[in-house]
Amino acid sequence: MIRRRALPAVCLLLALPLQAQAHTTVEGLNEFTNGLIHPLFTPAHVLVLLAFGLWTSRLRPFNPRLSLAGFAGASFVGLAITMSGKGPLPMAVPVIVAVVAAAIVAADLTLPDRALLALTEIAGLILGLDSPADPGVAGFTLIKTLLGTWVGLIICFMMPAYYLSLLPERKWAAYGVRILASWIIAIAVMVLALSFRKG
Amino acid sequence: MTATRSHPALRSGRAKITRACTLIAFLLGCGAASAHTEAGAAGSGFTSGFLHPLMGPDHIVAMVAVGMWGAFLGSRATWTLPVIFPVVMAIGGALGVAGVHIPAVETGIALSAVVLGIVVAFAARPPLWVAGVIVGIFAIFHGHAHGTELPESANALSFAAGFVIATGLLHLCGIAFGLLVKWPWGKWAVRGGGAVIAGVGVCFLTGWL
Numbered sequence: 183m184i185r186r187r188a189l190p191a192v193c194l195l196l197a198l199p200l201q202a203q204a205h206t207t208v209e210g211l212n213e214f215t216n217g218l219i220h221p222l223f224t225p226a227h228v229l230v231l232l233a234f235g236l237w238t239s240r241l242r243p244f245n246p247r248l249s250l251a252g253f254a255g256a257s258f259v260g261l262a263i264t265m266s267g268k269g270p271l272p273m274a275v276p277v278i279v280a281v282v283a284a285a286i287v288a289a290d291l292t293l294p295d296r297a298l299l300a301l302t303e304i305a306g307l308i309l310g311l312d313s314p315a316d317p318g319v320a321g322f323t324l325i326k327t328l329l330g331t332w333v334g335l336i337i338c339f340m341m342p343a344y345y346l347s348l349l350p351e352r353k354w355a356a357y358g359v360r361i362l363a364s365w366i367i368a369i370a371v372m373v374l375a376l377s378f379r380k381g
Numbered sequence: 382m383t384a385t386r387s388h389p390a391l392r393s394g395r396a397k398i399t400r401a402c403t404l405i406a407f408l409l410g411c412g413a414a415s416a417h418t419e420a421g422a423a424g425s426g427f428t429s430g431f432l433h434p435l436m437g438p439d440h441i442v443a444m445v446a447v448g449m450w451g452a453f454l455g456s457r458a459t460w461t462l463p464v465i466f467p468v469v470m471a472i473g474g475a476l477g478v479a480g481v482h483i484p485a486v487e488t489g490i491a492l493s494a495v496v497l498g499i500v501v502a503f504a505a506r507p508p509l510w511v512a513g514v515i516v517g518i519f520a521i522f523h524g525h526a527h528g529t530e531l532p533e534s535a536n537a538l539s540f541a542a543g544f545v546i547a548t549g550l551l552h553l554c555g556i557a558f559g560l561l562v563k564w565p566w567g568k569w570a571v572r573g574g575g576a577v578i579a580g581v582g583v584c585f586l587t588g589w590l
Binding site: 225368369370373375 | 468539
């Protein structure tokens with residue numbers, strides 16, 4: 183029943199006329215390094231990584247192992263699937279994932295570990311699927327690119343979480359994180375609206 | 382020998398003054414930055430989006446007033462209103478982009494400056510949810526105006542990022558000013574600021590500005 187209800191939403195998402203972004207290649211850098219910096223060159227991915235970084239940073243006690251393991255595993259699977267020619271996804275998909283994670287942070291919701299794990303796995307899978315190598319890249323070059331992307335995703339997932347966890351246990355820090363999360367939601371909503379108009 | 386040595390507290394004070402002077406010198410001495418040019422997905426549209434809220438004085442005074450009012454209302458509201466505003470503003474922006482008509486948007490924006498200025502000037506302290514609803518209603522007008530004025534060519538994500546960050550920074554300016562309420566003289570300064578914002582809002586409302 184739930185699946186039947188979710189079907190129109192999934193169809194709508196897939197039909198969204200949003201521009202998908204493959205790898206941005208920087209000349210002069212090798213395949214691994216290009217993959218490594220890929221998440222930083224994809225603004226939708228930055229939104230997702232920031233949102234999950236904010237969420238993970240607010241865990242008390244700070245223990246990112248569970249979410250990191252889920253994210254790393256799922257993004258690895260996603261990247262592996264792209265080797266079969268799948269991806270990238272419509273930009274709305276990662277943007278919506280970012281909204282969900284940012285809304286949880288902005289509303290200061292405390293969810294069970296299972297929910298965090300499930301959502302980080304979904305985010306990892308989506309970012310992996312949305313990071314295919316350029317067409318024509320194959321063999322060892324492809325593996326190096328995707329490996330670089332995987333490491334880049336993990337680093338970009340952990341960095342905001344770790345550094346934000348260093349904030350003091352003060353009200354202003356907690357509210358600052360929630361304000362950042364609200365900015366992510368606002369950006370994502372505007373992006374979705376603009377993308378509909380352009381379509 | 383010991384007479385020539387200054388007291389540790391004095392040395393610390395001097396160090397702070399030196400640091401402050403250095404910072405001020407840097408801020409005054411900086412010229413226009415001209416290193417990076419915009420390129421790629423992340424760059425194009427960001428400047429345009431960032432400047433968008435800053436180009437409308439009616440938007441600026443209202444955003445600053447939101448921060449000031451939040452600071453006046455107390456610690457929780459200081460940060461809750463800036464969480465509510467961008468989210469609701471983005472929804473208003475989405476309505477504007479979608480072409481949904483909202484009547485008297487410009488009047489609503491001018492009225493937001495008047496109302497928010499007045500509540501700051503009179504140090505009004507309604508319950509937080511009431512403040513949230515008032516700010517949320519005005520955020521719809523501001524977002525809608527931005528949404529309908531968005532350039533077609535803008536990169537959606539970088540434009541939105543610039544736009545939201547500029548709005549948030551305006552709130553932070555208001556909060557920074559509003560935090561002066563901790564001092565008795567500061568309370569009057571903030572209330573005076575609110576009165577000025579309300580006056581500017583009246584000028585927008587009547588078409589003088």
